[in-house]
Amino acid sequence: MGKGVVSHSMGKSLIILDTTLRDGEQAPGVLMSPNEKIAIARKLELMNVNIIEAGFAASSAADFKSINSISSVVKDCTICSLARANRSDIELASEALKPASRSRIHTFIATSEIHIRNKLRTSPEQVYETAKAAVRFARKFTDDVEFSPEDCSRSNIDFLSSLLECVITEGANTINITDTVGFETPGSFGSLVKRIKENIPNSDKVVFSVHCHNDLGLAVANTLSGIKQGGARQVECTVNGIGERSGNAPLEEVVMALNTKHHLFDICSQVDTKQLLSLSALVSKCSGLTIHPTKPIVGQNAFAHASGIHQDGILKCRETYEIMNAKDIGWKKNNIVLGKLSGSSAFKYKLKELNVRLNKARVIDLFHSFKHLASIHNITNSDINALTLTSTDHSxxxxxxxxxxxxxxxxxxxxxxxxxxxxxxxxxxxxxxxxxxxxxxxxxxxxxxxxxxxxxxxxxxxxxxxxxxxxxxxxxxxxxxxxxxxxxxxxxxxxxxxxxxxxxxxxxxxxx
Known part of the structure; x- marks a missing residue:
């Protein structure tokens, strides 16, 4: 198992279900090969991720094979397959998961009025009976069954509460509260999770999970609200936040938010954070989706400083402008980026970094040349070397x-x-x-x-x-x-x- 930085909290352990290989691959244009999926699964295993949702067995023969292959090689994580609330899907999920040392079947059905009426074209009563039968059937194959009411955040809470009480009675171990279309805001989502738990008499018999999408840019905030306000003990996320439409809550952001604000939460993650950067790079390569420079935690600019005031502060005390240590995520160090906004502190730091030793007068002279050059184009280390090599010999x-x-x-x-x-x-x-x-x-x-x-x-x-x-x-x-x-x-x-x-x-x- 991977060893590295985990949460500072001494509270309960948060369950991380990573769905990069299932929901993440639903991002438009993403197609990962079987070997790439295995490589990502092994990396997640190494980082102490609890559950890997390896795919949707009934969606394609390729997904079935991928789940089966991952189940054969990954032994320190629970391997999960998604399944619609019907016998055929559940049987295929069970078959794909046979080699797994620990398996989970994750079954779901839509519960919002708009989905029941327009997508399923059925009645709430039929949804109720279908969900109940699906969980009961899934328990024939495994004692670890998760149930998700799709589009939960737009569902009638009374109907939802009744349905969830029923599926818990049928044997569901995890109830996943979903914000399928990224509709919620942090306060209302945390409150929703809490109200559902309070409405269900047997809620103490299951783990409550949250699964948030990022359509309004609130997936991480909603996830944290589900934990803090709602009492969720499992989060579902994807590496780099990839997924349908605007994606899911990014694993790296959720984990580092919990670590950084550990004093606010009574729960901790066991994920080895020092491998977050390499995991992000692996998923970016396999998915073909590049990481935006300003992406929190793993973006190229996440620990880069270009303003002279910020650079001076960072060089005096890192904590002045950094709430996390770059090394805790896998970066070698933070990055002082020289440019037109840089001051003499950053320039002197870069000379030292390049092992250039000059007298004070020469440094002052070169700094003026540097500022002029920086006003025209982006500065590289080669530019600094070229400046320092300019001879003062007038022969x-x-x-x-x-x-x-x-x-x-x-x-x-x-x-x-x-x-x-x-x-x-x-x-x-x-x-x-x-x-x-x-x-x-x-x-x-x-x-x-x-x-x-x-x-x-x-x-x-x-x-x-x-x-x-x-x-x-x-x-x-x-x-x-x-x-x-x-x-x-x-x-x-x-x-x-x-x-x-x-x-x-x-x-x-x-x-x-």
Whole structure:
């Protein structure tokens, strides 16, 4: 079993039912292979998730096989299959779950008036009898049966209470209060769970669960309300919150909310939080759904700081702007992102991180250059390295040469011809002619001849932003590469010339 950070609370243990492989795969465009599902199930097992809803056995032959395969390889979790409230679905679920060391059949039927009338086209009385018969039949195959009244949050509470009392009598162990269409708000949902429990005489004989969708962005809040106000002891969630429409309550957010606000809850999760990030990445890869940068807990920006005031605070005391420790989720550390809003504290921190040691005056000088560059484009570590490698030696060999004139022509009969003239640092000129080379290659050749060495242009890109060209290139000299030196100018040829010349000088200074 996985070992890592669990809740600080000493209260009761929360049951986590992960339905990524069932409800999560119902997200439009998601199709996971059997091997991918097994990989996710094994990861959930390693993280101490209690129950894995591995699929809906009656929905397809592929789902049946997937549930059966997971049941064979995962032994430290209860494996669950969804089933509609009919004999055929329940029998298929039971058959698929046969290899499981612990199995659960999760049966459901809609209970709201809009579903009964428009989808099922039946009567409340018939729904009542169908639910009762389904639970009784499921108990023939397993002693662990969960019942869900679909669209519970829009159901008549008196009818619902009567129905749930009946299915508990028939042998249901878990009652799952669903907000199927994400209709509820936190206060009313917690109150709904509480009222249902109070209305049912035999409610003490079952575990109450909550299953919330995110249509109004309230799935996590409703889930926590169901626990705090309603007394739910099981939550149903998916990794990254994937699922129908806007998805489900994300497992990682529910778990970390309980951990972070442990003093407010009398219940704790046993999930190994240090594997949340890798679990999220696995599900993203298998589902094909990318994680938005601002996604809480596992998004790229979740522990990233770009404002100078925030960066200064974080560097002095992490808790000033972070309520969680990035390492508790699986991140190596938080991220100080240098940009136009960064101050000197963050700049000095980045120099230290890159193992660059400079005197105070040099740091101040470079900081002004950094702020200018940051106002034009996003800063990378290579930009910082390029700034620090800019030489203060004023010898001719260490000054970039400037382009005075460039002539380029091409004909189908004779190919290309170019003539490049540079003004050297001492004021003299240097010219070079080349045939059948691109314009940039001929410029590079002329600069190479000035420095009396051979260097090769590997890659080059030029971005026009705010009427200024930002040049990024990679040169290779003596099997060593100098990367991403960024220069700004309003002329694209001059942009390349300055970038190539400066990068070559930096390469000479660093490697000889």
């Amino acid at each position: 001719i060999a260490n000054k970039p040469i400037s382009l005075a004139q460039f002539y380029f022509c091409y004909s189908f009969n004779h190919g290309s011809y170019s003539r490049t003239t540079f003004i050297l640092p001492n004021g003299s000129s240097l010219s070079n002619e080349s045939f059948n080379q691109s314009s940039l290659t001929s410029i590079a050749a002329c600069i190479n001849s000035f420095h009396s060495l051979e260097a090769q242009l590997k890659t080059y890109s030029c971005l026009l932003k705010e009427q200024t060209y930002i040049t990024n290139l990679v040169i290779k000299k003596n099997r060593l590469e100098q990367t991403e030196h960024s220069i700004k100018t309003k002329d694209i040829i001059q942009a390349f010339t300055t970038a190539y010349s400066s990068s070559l000088i930096n390469s000479i200074n660093r490697y000889g």
